[in-house]
Amino acid sequence: MDTPEKNRISAVSFRNFEDSPVFQYINDLSPIEPVKPPRSDNILHSLAFTSPSSLFSSPQLNSYRDSRFSIKRHRTLDLSSPVVVIGETVKNSPDALEAVKITGLSEEQLKCRPARLANVSETKPFKEQLSLAIELADSLKNGREGCDSQMVSCDEEPMDAENEIGRSGGLRELSDELCRQTNDSLDFDAGSDGVLQTEEMGTVSVFGAENAMLEVAGIQNSEQQIPKITDPKFYSFASEPLQFSICCNNSVNVVEPRGSCSVQISPGAPEITLNRSSKVAAIASIAEAECKEDTGLQPSRKQQSVRRRCLTFDVGGSHKKIPLRDSTNDLPLHSASISKAPSPQECLETSKQDTDEIIPIPRTIGLHLNSFVNPSVSSDRKKKKINDDRDLGYSDVKIMEAPERSMEGESFDQHMATKNRKLSQGLDELGSCKRCKCRKSKCLKLYCDCFAAGLYCVEPCSCQNCFNKPIHEDLVIKAREVIEARNPLAFAPKVVSTSDSAIDLWDENSKTPASARHTRGCNCRKSGCLKKYCECYMMGVGCSSNCRCMGCKNNFIHKNEKCEGESDAVTINDEAKDNDDHADASSQNEDASKSERRNCVLLQSPVAFRSLASLRKLSEL
DNA sequence: GAGTTTGAAACT
């Protein structure tokens, strides 16, 4: 607790930092700010369609996301806890890697609170600890080179330094970052998220999440690894002998298990510690999740539809296994799963009971749904990946073996095949794979269907020079920002209801969005809005007054008209337009009727279908 | 599969 004596010590120790230019810089940074979740009244517009994930900033349904805590990412490296931990770790144990990673982890968490700095880092001067950290990170970086190619498959594209950081994962990232910290600015790139990345709206990026899982599995560097999972609400990670945990509720706990110290930085904060046995917990929980998925405990389609690019596995939310990812998708496929894990509250309780026992891992791992992709990838490849990992010294392949053991007679291949089928089905339902063929846009413009839909490109895509991949997450985000700056609604659903009630939107018999309309309308000139060049037609909605099309024959039914009367179904817009088209009326009417029937029967676009499915589900709630 | 058409997106 904050006794006067402790405060006095803190104040004295803090002076060690004040002289540091680094600290001065940090001190000038803006404080961390919580991000308010979107209002629920955005549901109708956001849940549907191609609305992006948390990676993107467009409003979206937040039903399954814990809105209690969101962190706005700051592009700064926090030097408070990292230095402390590194200093302690270097001094006390060979678990240097943990310390380095902790350095990265704390980036998001602590915004340089002097009191914390003072309390925790009494053992070494700030500069000394920092230099130790840099030295350590450098040495570790050199030792990690061989792992990079295994961690992620390289893109054919050369990567810039920024991407390189993101690709290589936390260690190199951290090392580079640390070096940069000392050499020039303290700018900490938000995209270098190998170790930890939290995103706005409280999710963790795919990249960060998967790396987090790697670390949970202890895969990266065998014995030196610590269990680590990240959560915007609750970060906890540990090493021996130092155990270190950070809570977002203004607390930092440092536990020296050998009994030397236990520093409670902030009064009232729960003490959360993890140790290496957490790896066992991770493995067990992942295995459990694998089994559960096969027994049907998968998230509903509704959840999937809401969680697009980055699925979030929040505290209090349902648990969703993060599926394996194909190596061609840039990220490791092993251990790319997170499973049932208790809430932080449960974590606290468990850890209090016995920190040497299996410690639950805090949840909230985000994942791009595209990681579901590539169900066709053979399990042999996955196995090969595992073996490769093993050859590279990734010790905890148990994380993949666990489901095999748990399957009682079902082979690994069968298990994977079953899972892949399910993933494939889910993928099809969501229409997640756009299979773009972009050549020049780098898949970072709205030309790219994948990008426009808030999806990463995946293996089925035949795009060239693609940057719309998790390893280029920074670029994706930036591209997104640029586009949204130009048009804030660029990523908004293109089809929205014109009705007040979502229930009205869905014609159960005809599967028709009776009141759905393209928000911006089309501008077709030659296609008559009867080909898929026309976005209205593509989305399965009729042209409306929003459209500026010429010779429109996409005579959809307006909200007050009935579907059965196909021949009568003429929109107001069409009436005006049809005045220009009387010469071709007879043949066109036939086409129009076909179009209407088609529209009434099926929303051909997966996006539109998904959108309406979401609306229908919403109406059922 | 190559070439053409089309309209949205991007650019000026």
Place this chain on the structure above:
DNA sequence: CAGTTTCAAACTC
């Protein structure tokens, strides 16, 4: 804001 260019999907052969 309008005109032009770029782009990738849709379409045709």
